[in-house]
Ligand SMILES: Nc1ncnc2c1ncn2[C@@H]1O[C@H](COP(=O)(O)OP(=O)(O)O)[C@@H](O)[C@H]1O
């Protein structure tokens with residue numbers, strides 16, 4: 254294994270049980286991601302994109318096959334170890350998933366709070382991260398007082414504040430207009446290029462996937478194509 | 485997650501749903517308030533009764549009487565025709581462990597001063613022996629308890645002396661007092677006596693023995709002559725000591741002396757009976773209050789399960805950000821803990837207030853009007869809220885809240901993050 258590999262997926266399968274009917278969400282997927290890559294995962298609805306991303310984010314375990322994050326095999330971990338691994342994964346969701354009663358800085362701090370980082374340290378990091386996503390003047394606003402784009406910036410700041418192994422985004426622009434979506438993706442570009450952050454983004458949006466340097470296309474739980482972006 | 489942060493996070497969750505949290509807390513408040521009010525009141529009651537016992541009687545005495553003093557009238561036991569006479573005290577004095585025995589003869593009578601008249605329990609006693617027995621309560625505040633009293637001496641209790649509590653005295657030292665028995669009957673007779681002493685305030689009720697604030701005390705000989713009977717109500721026995729062995733041995737001997745027809749009551753056993761009775765009442769009241777606390781606990785559980793469904797997504801987010809099962813459990817238990825603590829504090833305050841209000845309604849706390857000579861009061865019942873009671877109440881409030889939150893908190897901790905995040 255290359256020391257530069259942050260993610261290694263081998264013949265990954267995930268089967269859900271819907272009553273007595275097995276649903277094969279992933280039917281054997283293999284690929285590797287190196288540090289600093291910007292990967293987009295495309296595919297029709299129901300093709301298994303979110304299922305794959307959830308496993309990369311240590312939210313779920315494989316049914317078969319292996320998935321290693323920086324060499325750590327996810328399938329063998331217990332619930333607590335999985336939770337600790339998640340503290341080092343930045344996740345951005347389509348529906349922002351902010352805690353509505355906490356202000357912007359409270360939300361950005363939350364993963365650090367959970368990890369037990371001292372108050373002053375996490376406050377400083379959160380402030381720094383909010384400045385970086387351009388919300389230095391919105392720190393004490395509640396999510397309800399922010400626009401969709403601003404909420405997603407808060408979510409990006411929250412994902413990055415733990416200095417994660419990679420930034421995972423599941424349809425991050427699905428709830429935003431194209432202009433705002435472009436701004437968010439500009440931010441992601443910057444994070445990828447300036448910080449060298451590995452980014453994996455699941456999307457429908459060609460504008461989003463065109464920014465990635467590698468495209469993985471999933472169809473029916475299998476990789477249909479995995480190619481370098483040529484534009 | 486650090487406890488301080490969990491606390492802050494949980495508190496923000498409670499604050500968000502003010503009405504719901506308030507109502508949940510109210511359940512705990514009611515339960516705790518009930519416990520605190522009932523128990524502080526019973527404790528106050530217990531202390532007031534115990535005080536009266538200790539004021540009124542000495543523990544190294546026995547009461548020998550023809551009837552059981554604790555017997556409820558019509559309680560099913562056949563009344564015996566056994567009677568005791570003044571000279572029975574002499575045979576009691578032959579028993580080992582007895583220093584002396586003094587007879588009490590008494591009757592209800594009408595007493596009349598220049599001012600007005602009233603009825604009271606008139607008792608004939610040997611002043612010297614009675615004063616020795618009740619050295620703290622058979623004490624003259626005005627006048628004196630004469631060692632060699634004249635035949636027409638009379639000593640009266642404080643509330644008879646000053647019945648309206650306003651300085652208008654029923655009689656004063658040196659005044660005469662007329663005692664009439666069988667008033668209105670063909671056998672009506674009276675005697676005129678001179679007041680030689682007024683007792684200092686005894687407080688509370690005498691329970692039929694020992695000096696009383698509403699008592700009238702003549703010399704034994706005068707009383708026997710006047711009542712034309714040497715039948716005694718009871719004989720009070722002074723023991724050499726108040727240890728249990730002495731009390732038991734003397735009790736048995738005296739019972740044997742009267743062929744087991746007399747009732748011998750030790751003050752200690754009377755106190756024990758009283759304490760046991762109060763203990764039972766206390767237990768019952770605690771039980772009732774405890775049930776209300778349990779109901780509050782079920783309320784907490786119910787609310788938590790409902791809010792669990794609403795907060796599924798939040799739990800999913802927390803888990804996605806790396807929260808462990810025990811972190812999530814900690815957040816929910818801390819919410820319950822906060823509800824328990826807040827409910828406990830408010831409940832203790834409300835309970836103390838309630839107990840004081842209650843005792844006020846019963847005449848304690850506030851004094852309404854004056855005392856009357858026939859007033860049989862239990863004294864002022866001041867509710868007693870000991871730090872221990874407050875701590876226990878707090879402890880139970882918190883334990884009930886947390887215990888009933890265990891199941892919902894456990895369910896929250898077991899939620900699968902992916903499922904939780906899919907929830908709309
Ligand atoms: N928890 C689940 N239980 C049952 N089926 C599921 C579950 N999660 C996903 N699936 C199914 O797995 C397939 C892949 O879902 P998903 O990964 O969400 O697709 P995508 O994100 O590409 O739209 C779908 O057919 C979906 O219905």
Ligand SMILES: [Mg+2]
Nearest residue numbers: 302303304423
């Ligand atoms: Mg999806």
